[in-house]
Amino acid sequence: MDMEEIIWTKEEQEKLNKMFNQWMYGDHIRAIENFKELNKGVEYGNIVLAGDSITAGYPVNEMFPKGIRVYNRGISAITSTQVLDKINEHILDLKPSKMFLLIGTNDIERGIDNDLTVKNIVDICNKTIKELPNTKIYVISIYPVNENEKFKSSVQSRTNRVIESINQKVEKAVSKIDNVEYLNFYEQLLKDGNMNEEYTYDGLHLNINGYRFVTGLLNKKL
Structure with a gap:
Protein backbone atom coordinates (compact mmCIF):
# COMPACT_ATOMS: atom_id res chain seq x y z
CA MET A 1 0.00 0.00 0.00
CA ASP A 2 1.35 3.45 -0.88
CA MET A 3 2.07 5.82 1.99
CA GLU A 4 -0.37 8.37 0.62
CA GLU A 5 -3.21 5.83 0.98
CA ILE A 6 -2.69 5.33 4.72
CA ILE A 7 -5.09 7.32 6.88
CA TRP A 8 -4.69 6.87 10.63
CA THR A 9 -7.63 7.15 12.99
CA LYS A 10 -7.21 9.45 15.99
CA GLU A 11 -6.78 6.43 18.26
CA GLU A 12 -4.19 4.86 15.95
CA GLN A 13 -2.25 8.13 15.74
CA GLU A 14 -2.24 8.47 19.52
CA LYS A 15 -0.96 4.90 19.87
CA LEU A 16 1.77 5.55 17.31
CA ASN A 17 2.78 8.76 19.09
CA LYS A 18 2.99 6.92 22.41
CA MET A 19 5.17 4.21 20.89
CA PHE A 20 7.40 6.82 19.26
CA ASN A 21 7.71 8.80 22.48
CA GLN A 22 8.82 5.66 24.32
CA TRP A 23 11.31 4.86 21.57
CA MET A 24 12.86 8.34 21.55
CA TYR A 25 12.49 9.07 25.27
CA GLY A 26 16.02 8.06 26.24
CA ASP A 27 17.63 10.04 23.41
CA HIS A 28 15.62 13.14 24.26
CA ILE A 29 16.42 12.93 27.97
CA ARG A 30 20.14 12.52 27.26
CA ALA A 31 20.10 15.49 24.88
CA ILE A 32 18.35 17.72 27.42
CA GLU A 33 20.74 16.63 30.18
CA ASN A 34 23.67 17.43 27.89
CA PHE A 35 22.20 20.87 27.20
CA LYS A 36 21.84 21.52 30.92
CA GLU A 37 25.53 20.84 31.45
CA LEU A 38 26.68 22.71 28.35
CA ASN A 39 24.53 25.72 29.20
CA LYS A 40 26.47 26.19 32.43
CA GLY A 41 29.48 27.26 30.40
CA VAL A 42 27.95 29.30 27.60
CA GLU A 43 28.81 32.92 26.94
CA TYR A 44 25.66 35.00 27.15
CA GLY A 45 24.66 37.36 24.37
CA ASN A 46 25.41 35.07 21.44
CA ILE A 47 23.23 33.23 18.92
CA VAL A 48 21.08 30.15 19.49
CA LEU A 49 19.54 27.84 16.91
CA ALA A 50 16.64 25.84 18.37
CA GLY A 51 14.75 23.09 16.60
CA ASP A 52 14.63 19.47 15.54
CA SER A 53 16.95 17.20 13.53
CA ILE A 54 17.35 19.74 10.72
CA THR A 55 18.91 22.05 13.30
CA ALA A 56 20.69 19.27 15.18
CA GLY A 57 22.50 18.28 11.99
CA TYR A 58 23.61 21.84 11.22
CA PRO A 59 27.45 22.03 11.30
CA VAL A 60 27.39 25.55 12.73
CA ASN A 61 31.06 25.67 13.73
CA GLU A 62 32.14 25.05 10.15
CA MET A 63 29.45 27.14 8.46
CA PHE A 64 29.37 30.50 10.22
CA PRO A 65 32.02 33.22 9.96
CA LYS A 66 34.82 33.27 12.50
CA GLY A 67 34.07 35.46 15.46
CA ILE A 68 30.36 34.62 15.49
CA ARG A 69 29.41 32.25 18.31
CA VAL A 70 26.44 30.03 17.50
CA TYR A 71 25.02 27.46 19.89
CA ASN A 72 23.13 24.54 18.39
CA ARG A 73 20.21 23.38 20.52
CA GLY A 74 18.48 21.08 18.06
CA ILE A 75 17.23 17.60 18.99
CA SER A 76 16.22 14.96 16.49
CA ALA A 77 12.51 14.06 16.23
CA ILE A 78 11.20 16.67 18.67
CA THR A 79 8.00 18.64 18.29
CA SER A 80 7.00 22.22 19.05
CA THR A 81 5.39 21.01 22.29
CA GLN A 82 8.68 19.51 23.45
CA VAL A 83 10.64 22.67 22.70
CA LEU A 84 8.09 24.69 24.68
CA ASP A 85 8.25 22.23 27.58
CA LYS A 86 12.06 22.46 27.71
CA ILE A 87 12.44 26.08 26.66
CA ASN A 88 14.99 26.76 29.41
CA GLU A 89 17.43 24.19 28.05
CA HIS A 90 16.81 25.10 24.41
CA ILE A 91 16.78 28.89 24.72
CA LEU A 92 16.37 30.76 27.99
CA ASP A 93 19.38 29.44 29.89
CA LEU A 94 21.69 30.72 27.15
CA LYS A 95 20.42 34.32 27.31
CA PRO A 96 21.07 34.83 23.58
CA SER A 97 21.10 38.13 21.75
CA LYS A 98 19.40 36.36 18.82
CA MET A 99 17.39 33.16 18.62
CA PHE A 100 16.44 31.31 15.46
CA LEU A 101 13.58 28.80 15.78
CA LEU A 102 12.88 26.10 13.19
CA ILE A 103 10.22 23.64 14.36
CA GLY A 104 7.04 21.96 13.16
CA THR A 105 7.83 19.30 10.59
CA ASN A 106 7.63 16.52 13.19
CA ASP A 107 4.31 17.90 14.41
CA ILE A 108 2.90 17.08 10.99
CA GLU A 109 4.23 13.54 10.99
CA ARG A 110 2.98 12.96 14.54
CA GLY A 111 -0.54 14.14 13.72
CA ILE A 112 -0.41 17.18 16.00
CA ASP A 113 -3.14 19.69 15.25
CA ASN A 114 -1.83 22.50 13.05
CA ASP A 115 -3.35 25.18 15.25
CA LEU A 116 -1.58 23.73 18.28
CA THR A 117 1.73 23.91 16.40
CA VAL A 118 1.08 27.58 15.68
CA LYS A 119 0.10 28.23 19.30
CA ASN A 120 3.23 26.50 20.59
CA ILE A 121 5.46 28.62 18.35
CA VAL A 122 3.70 31.78 19.50
CA ASP A 123 4.05 30.67 23.13
CA ILE A 124 7.77 30.00 22.65
CA CYS A 125 8.16 33.54 21.29
CA ASN A 126 6.11 35.15 24.04
CA LYS A 127 7.84 33.27 26.83
CA THR A 128 11.25 34.16 25.43
CA ILE A 129 10.29 37.82 25.19
CA LYS A 130 8.94 37.82 28.74
CA GLU A 131 12.14 36.33 30.16
CA LEU A 132 14.60 37.91 27.70
CA PRO A 133 13.07 41.14 26.36
CA ASN A 134 16.28 42.15 24.57
CA THR A 135 16.55 38.93 22.56
CA VAL A 174 4.14 36.02 14.85
CA SER A 175 3.88 39.21 12.78
CA LYS A 176 1.79 40.60 15.63
CA ILE A 177 4.55 40.08 18.20
CA ASP A 178 7.12 42.81 18.79
CA ASN A 179 10.77 41.86 18.30
CA VAL A 180 9.87 38.75 16.28
CA GLU A 181 10.67 38.40 12.58
CA TYR A 182 9.40 35.64 10.29
CA LEU A 183 11.88 34.24 7.78
CA ASN A 184 10.30 32.60 4.73
CA PHE A 185 12.96 30.10 3.73
CA TYR A 186 10.25 27.76 2.44
CA GLU A 187 9.96 29.66 -0.83
CA GLN A 188 13.70 29.94 -1.28
CA LEU A 189 14.26 26.19 -0.86
CA LEU A 190 11.61 25.29 -3.44
CA LYS A 191 12.19 24.20 -7.00
CA ASP A 192 9.28 23.11 -9.17
CA GLY A 193 7.03 22.76 -6.13
CA ASN A 194 9.40 20.57 -4.09
CA MET A 195 12.45 20.90 -1.90
CA ASN A 196 15.30 21.54 -4.31
CA GLU A 197 17.09 18.19 -4.72
CA GLU A 198 20.42 20.01 -4.72
CA TYR A 199 19.83 20.86 -1.05
CA THR A 200 18.65 17.54 0.38
CA TYR A 201 19.80 13.94 0.67
CA ASP A 202 16.46 12.39 1.63
CA GLY A 203 13.76 14.90 0.69
CA LEU A 204 13.44 16.16 4.27
CA HIS A 205 16.86 16.96 5.74
CA LEU A 206 19.47 19.26 4.29
CA ASN A 207 22.76 18.14 2.81
CA ILE A 208 25.90 20.27 3.05
CA ASN A 209 24.88 22.30 -0.01
CA GLY A 210 21.56 22.97 1.67
CA TYR A 211 23.19 24.12 4.88
CA ARG A 212 25.53 26.37 2.92
CA PHE A 213 22.54 27.92 1.18
CA VAL A 214 20.65 28.46 4.45
CA THR A 215 23.79 29.88 6.08
CA GLY A 216 23.91 32.47 3.33
CA LEU A 217 20.37 33.48 4.22
CA LEU A 218 21.01 33.52 7.96
CA ASN A 219 24.19 35.58 7.59
CA LYS A 220 22.03 38.50 6.50
CA LYS A 221 20.47 38.50 9.99
CA LEU A 222 23.63 38.09 12.04
Missing part, protein backbone atom coordinates in the same frame (compact mmCIF):
# COMPACT_ATOMS: atom_id res chain seq x y z
CA LYS A 136 15.74 39.25 18.87
CA ILE A 137 13.66 36.28 17.72
CA TYR A 138 13.58 34.86 14.21
CA VAL A 139 10.95 32.25 13.40
CA ILE A 140 11.96 30.26 10.34
CA SER A 141 9.30 28.75 8.13
CA ILE A 142 9.00 24.97 8.10
CA TYR A 143 11.13 23.79 5.20
CA PRO A 144 9.45 22.20 2.18
CA VAL A 145 9.86 18.50 1.49
CA ASN A 146 10.49 16.71 -1.76
CA GLU A 147 7.43 14.59 -2.45
CA ASN A 148 8.99 12.53 -5.23
CA GLU A 149 8.50 8.80 -4.77
CA LYS A 150 12.16 8.05 -4.03
CA PHE A 151 11.99 10.15 -0.87
CA LYS A 152 8.73 8.74 0.51
CA SER A 153 10.34 6.74 3.30
CA SER A 154 11.85 9.90 4.83
CA VAL A 155 9.12 12.40 4.01
CA GLN A 156 6.35 10.03 5.12
CA SER A 157 3.03 11.85 5.64
CA ARG A 158 4.40 15.38 5.29
CA THR A 159 3.14 17.34 2.31
CA ASN A 160 4.00 20.80 1.06
CA ARG A 161 0.33 21.68 1.00
CA VAL A 162 0.11 21.20 4.77
CA ILE A 163 3.51 22.79 5.39
CA GLU A 164 2.57 25.89 3.43
CA SER A 165 -0.73 26.17 5.32
CA ILE A 166 1.01 26.04 8.70
CA ASN A 167 3.66 28.51 7.57
CA GLN A 168 1.01 31.00 6.53
CA LYS A 169 -0.67 30.74 9.92
CA VAL A 170 2.64 31.09 11.76
CA GLU A 171 3.65 34.12 9.72
CA LYS A 172 0.34 35.82 10.44
CA ALA A 173 0.53 35.02 14.16
Whole structure:
Protein backbone atom coordinates (compact mmCIF):
# COMPACT_ATOMS: atom_id res chain seq x y z
CA MET A 1 0.00 0.00 0.00
CA ASP A 2 1.35 3.45 -0.88
CA MET A 3 2.07 5.82 1.99
CA GLU A 4 -0.37 8.37 0.62
CA GLU A 5 -3.21 5.83 0.98
CA ILE A 6 -2.69 5.33 4.72
CA ILE A 7 -5.09 7.32 6.88
CA TRP A 8 -4.69 6.87 10.63
CA THR A 9 -7.63 7.15 12.99
CA LYS A 10 -7.21 9.45 15.99
CA GLU A 11 -6.78 6.43 18.26
CA GLU A 12 -4.19 4.86 15.95
CA GLN A 13 -2.25 8.13 15.74
CA GLU A 14 -2.24 8.47 19.52
CA LYS A 15 -0.96 4.90 19.87
CA LEU A 16 1.77 5.55 17.31
CA ASN A 17 2.78 8.76 19.09
CA LYS A 18 2.99 6.92 22.41
CA MET A 19 5.17 4.21 20.89
CA PHE A 20 7.40 6.82 19.26
CA ASN A 21 7.71 8.80 22.48
CA GLN A 22 8.82 5.66 24.32
CA TRP A 23 11.31 4.86 21.57
CA MET A 24 12.86 8.34 21.55
CA TYR A 25 12.49 9.07 25.27
CA GLY A 26 16.02 8.06 26.24
CA ASP A 27 17.63 10.04 23.41
CA HIS A 28 15.62 13.14 24.26
CA ILE A 29 16.42 12.93 27.97
CA ARG A 30 20.14 12.52 27.26
CA ALA A 31 20.10 15.49 24.88
CA ILE A 32 18.35 17.72 27.42
CA GLU A 33 20.74 16.63 30.18
CA ASN A 34 23.67 17.43 27.89
CA PHE A 35 22.20 20.87 27.20
CA LYS A 36 21.84 21.52 30.92
CA GLU A 37 25.53 20.84 31.45
CA LEU A 38 26.68 22.71 28.35
CA ASN A 39 24.53 25.72 29.20
CA LYS A 40 26.47 26.19 32.43
CA GLY A 41 29.48 27.26 30.40
CA VAL A 42 27.95 29.30 27.60
CA GLU A 43 28.81 32.92 26.94
CA TYR A 44 25.66 35.00 27.15
CA GLY A 45 24.66 37.36 24.37
CA ASN A 46 25.41 35.07 21.44
CA ILE A 47 23.23 33.23 18.92
CA VAL A 48 21.08 30.15 19.49
CA LEU A 49 19.54 27.84 16.91
CA ALA A 50 16.64 25.84 18.37
CA GLY A 51 14.75 23.09 16.60
CA ASP A 52 14.63 19.47 15.54
CA SER A 53 16.95 17.20 13.53
CA ILE A 54 17.35 19.74 10.72
CA THR A 55 18.91 22.05 13.30
CA ALA A 56 20.69 19.27 15.18
CA GLY A 57 22.50 18.28 11.99
CA TYR A 58 23.61 21.84 11.22
CA PRO A 59 27.45 22.03 11.30
CA VAL A 60 27.39 25.55 12.73
CA ASN A 61 31.06 25.67 13.73
CA GLU A 62 32.14 25.05 10.15
CA MET A 63 29.45 27.14 8.46
CA PHE A 64 29.37 30.50 10.22
CA PRO A 65 32.02 33.22 9.96
CA LYS A 66 34.82 33.27 12.50
CA GLY A 67 34.07 35.46 15.46
CA ILE A 68 30.36 34.62 15.49
CA ARG A 69 29.41 32.25 18.31
CA VAL A 70 26.44 30.03 17.50
CA TYR A 71 25.02 27.46 19.89
CA ASN A 72 23.13 24.54 18.39
CA ARG A 73 20.21 23.38 20.52
CA GLY A 74 18.48 21.08 18.06
CA ILE A 75 17.23 17.60 18.99
CA SER A 76 16.22 14.96 16.49
CA ALA A 77 12.51 14.06 16.23
CA ILE A 78 11.20 16.67 18.67
CA THR A 79 8.00 18.64 18.29
CA SER A 80 7.00 22.22 19.05
CA THR A 81 5.39 21.01 22.29
CA GLN A 82 8.68 19.51 23.45
CA VAL A 83 10.64 22.67 22.70
CA LEU A 84 8.09 24.69 24.68
CA ASP A 85 8.25 22.23 27.58
CA LYS A 86 12.06 22.46 27.71
CA ILE A 87 12.44 26.08 26.66
CA ASN A 88 14.99 26.76 29.41
CA GLU A 89 17.43 24.19 28.05
CA HIS A 90 16.81 25.10 24.41
CA ILE A 91 16.78 28.89 24.72
CA LEU A 92 16.37 30.76 27.99
CA ASP A 93 19.38 29.44 29.89
CA LEU A 94 21.69 30.72 27.15
CA LYS A 95 20.42 34.32 27.31
CA PRO A 96 21.07 34.83 23.58
CA SER A 97 21.10 38.13 21.75
CA LYS A 98 19.40 36.36 18.82
CA MET A 99 17.39 33.16 18.62
CA PHE A 100 16.44 31.31 15.46
CA LEU A 101 13.58 28.80 15.78
CA LEU A 102 12.88 26.10 13.19
CA ILE A 103 10.22 23.64 14.36
CA GLY A 104 7.04 21.96 13.16
CA THR A 105 7.83 19.30 10.59
CA ASN A 106 7.63 16.52 13.19
CA ASP A 107 4.31 17.90 14.41
CA ILE A 108 2.90 17.08 10.99
CA GLU A 109 4.23 13.54 10.99
CA ARG A 110 2.98 12.96 14.54
CA GLY A 111 -0.54 14.14 13.72
CA ILE A 112 -0.41 17.18 16.00
CA ASP A 113 -3.14 19.69 15.25
CA ASN A 114 -1.83 22.50 13.05
CA ASP A 115 -3.35 25.18 15.25
CA LEU A 116 -1.58 23.73 18.28
CA THR A 117 1.73 23.91 16.40
CA VAL A 118 1.08 27.58 15.68
CA LYS A 119 0.10 28.23 19.30
CA ASN A 120 3.23 26.50 20.59
CA ILE A 121 5.46 28.62 18.35
CA VAL A 122 3.70 31.78 19.50
CA ASP A 123 4.05 30.67 23.13
CA ILE A 124 7.77 30.00 22.65
CA CYS A 125 8.16 33.54 21.29
CA ASN A 126 6.11 35.15 24.04
CA LYS A 127 7.84 33.27 26.83
CA THR A 128 11.25 34.16 25.43
CA ILE A 129 10.29 37.82 25.19
CA LYS A 130 8.94 37.82 28.74
CA GLU A 131 12.14 36.33 30.16
CA LEU A 132 14.60 37.91 27.70
CA PRO A 133 13.07 41.14 26.36
CA ASN A 134 16.28 42.15 24.57
CA THR A 135 16.55 38.93 22.56
CA LYS A 136 15.74 39.25 18.87
CA ILE A 137 13.66 36.28 17.72
CA TYR A 138 13.58 34.86 14.21
CA VAL A 139 10.95 32.25 13.40
CA ILE A 140 11.96 30.26 10.34
CA SER A 141 9.30 28.75 8.13
CA ILE A 142 9.00 24.97 8.10
CA TYR A 143 11.13 23.79 5.20
CA PRO A 144 9.45 22.20 2.18
CA VAL A 145 9.86 18.50 1.49
CA ASN A 146 10.49 16.71 -1.76
CA GLU A 147 7.43 14.59 -2.45
CA ASN A 148 8.99 12.53 -5.23
CA GLU A 149 8.50 8.80 -4.77
CA LYS A 150 12.16 8.05 -4.03
CA PHE A 151 11.99 10.15 -0.87
CA LYS A 152 8.73 8.74 0.51
CA SER A 153 10.34 6.74 3.30
CA SER A 154 11.85 9.90 4.83
CA VAL A 155 9.12 12.40 4.01
CA GLN A 156 6.35 10.03 5.12
CA SER A 157 3.03 11.85 5.64
CA ARG A 158 4.40 15.38 5.29
CA THR A 159 3.14 17.34 2.31
CA ASN A 160 4.00 20.80 1.06
CA ARG A 161 0.33 21.68 1.00
CA VAL A 162 0.11 21.20 4.77
CA ILE A 163 3.51 22.79 5.39
CA GLU A 164 2.57 25.89 3.43
CA SER A 165 -0.73 26.17 5.32
CA ILE A 166 1.01 26.04 8.70
CA ASN A 167 3.66 28.51 7.57
CA GLN A 168 1.01 31.00 6.53
CA LYS A 169 -0.67 30.74 9.92
CA VAL A 170 2.64 31.09 11.76
CA GLU A 171 3.65 34.12 9.72
CA LYS A 172 0.34 35.82 10.44
CA ALA A 173 0.53 35.02 14.16
CA VAL A 174 4.14 36.02 14.85
CA SER A 175 3.88 39.21 12.78
CA LYS A 176 1.79 40.60 15.63
CA ILE A 177 4.55 40.08 18.20
CA ASP A 178 7.12 42.81 18.79
CA ASN A 179 10.77 41.86 18.30
CA VAL A 180 9.87 38.75 16.28
CA GLU A 181 10.67 38.40 12.58
CA TYR A 182 9.40 35.64 10.29
CA LEU A 183 11.88 34.24 7.78
CA ASN A 184 10.30 32.60 4.73
CA PHE A 185 12.96 30.10 3.73
CA TYR A 186 10.25 27.76 2.44
CA GLU A 187 9.96 29.66 -0.83
CA GLN A 188 13.70 29.94 -1.28
CA LEU A 189 14.26 26.19 -0.86
CA LEU A 190 11.61 25.29 -3.44
CA LYS A 191 12.19 24.20 -7.00
CA ASP A 192 9.28 23.11 -9.17
CA GLY A 193 7.03 22.76 -6.13
CA ASN A 194 9.40 20.57 -4.09
CA MET A 195 12.45 20.90 -1.90
CA ASN A 196 15.30 21.54 -4.31
CA GLU A 197 17.09 18.19 -4.72
CA GLU A 198 20.42 20.01 -4.72
CA TYR A 199 19.83 20.86 -1.05
CA THR A 200 18.65 17.54 0.38
CA TYR A 201 19.80 13.94 0.67
CA ASP A 202 16.46 12.39 1.63
CA GLY A 203 13.76 14.90 0.69
CA LEU A 204 13.44 16.16 4.27
CA HIS A 205 16.86 16.96 5.74
CA LEU A 206 19.47 19.26 4.29
CA ASN A 207 22.76 18.14 2.81
CA ILE A 208 25.90 20.27 3.05
CA ASN A 209 24.88 22.30 -0.01
CA GLY A 210 21.56 22.97 1.67
CA TYR A 211 23.19 24.12 4.88
CA ARG A 212 25.53 26.37 2.92
CA PHE A 213 22.54 27.92 1.18
CA VAL A 214 20.65 28.46 4.45
CA THR A 215 23.79 29.88 6.08
CA GLY A 216 23.91 32.47 3.33
CA LEU A 217 20.37 33.48 4.22
CA LEU A 218 21.01 33.52 7.96
CA ASN A 219 24.19 35.58 7.59
CA LYS A 220 22.03 38.50 6.50
CA LYS A 221 20.47 38.50 9.99
CA LEU A 222 23.63 38.09 12.04
